Amino acid sequence: MLKPGVLPRRIIGEVISRFERKGINIIALKMLKMDKSKAEVHYAEHKGRDFYEKLVVYTVSGPVIAMVLEGDGVISRVRRLTGATDINESTPGTLRGDFAASTRLNIVHASDSAESAGREIALFFKTEEIFTWEDGNARWF
Ligand SMILES: Nc1ncnc2c1ncn2[C@@H]1O[C@H](COP(=O)(O)OP(=O)(O)OP(=O)(O)O)[C@@H](O)[C@H]1O
Ligand SMILES: [Mg+2]
Secondary structure, three states: OEOOOOOOOOOHHHHHHHHHHOOOEEEEEEEEOOOHHHHHHHOHHHOOOOOHHHHHHHHOOOOEEEEEEEOOOHHHHHHHHHOOOOOOOOOEOEHHHHHOOOOOOOOEOOOOOHHHHHHHHHHHOOHHHOOOHHHOOOOOO
């Protein structure tokens, strides 16, 4: 998920192209504004942490771009492209290393396991909004 800071900075294309260039398949994509309850469910694992309230405020502050990405080892590949959570640890060349100016306002969320991906995908997408590449999307290229 591209967080609300991405749209006003006009870097949606740049962020998404990092995943495309790495050969990861985009199988679902939409822009939407999360409401407070959706953001609280999305970040439920962090309830009670000192950054939680501000994280929710940031998450609902503007439109996000939600995507479902597919590929071999996609969870770890996407998280490597995303970079470390801590702004002091995120390496140049990663999305957070190149674009995030703070740990909290860190531009991209990436699912951290198949289980959380399943739960998060269901928060954003209906089954019919997800298109597998086996359906033939890639056959023209
Ligand atoms: N110490 C912190 N201070 C401020 N914000 C934080 C801190 N730790 C995490 N966050 C915010 O909470 C989000 C969720 O934290 P988490 O530990 O799940 O990191 P992550 O898995 O790298 O990020 P995300 O879940 O957004 O992909 C982070 O992306 C960041 O926006
Ligand atoms: Mg996380």
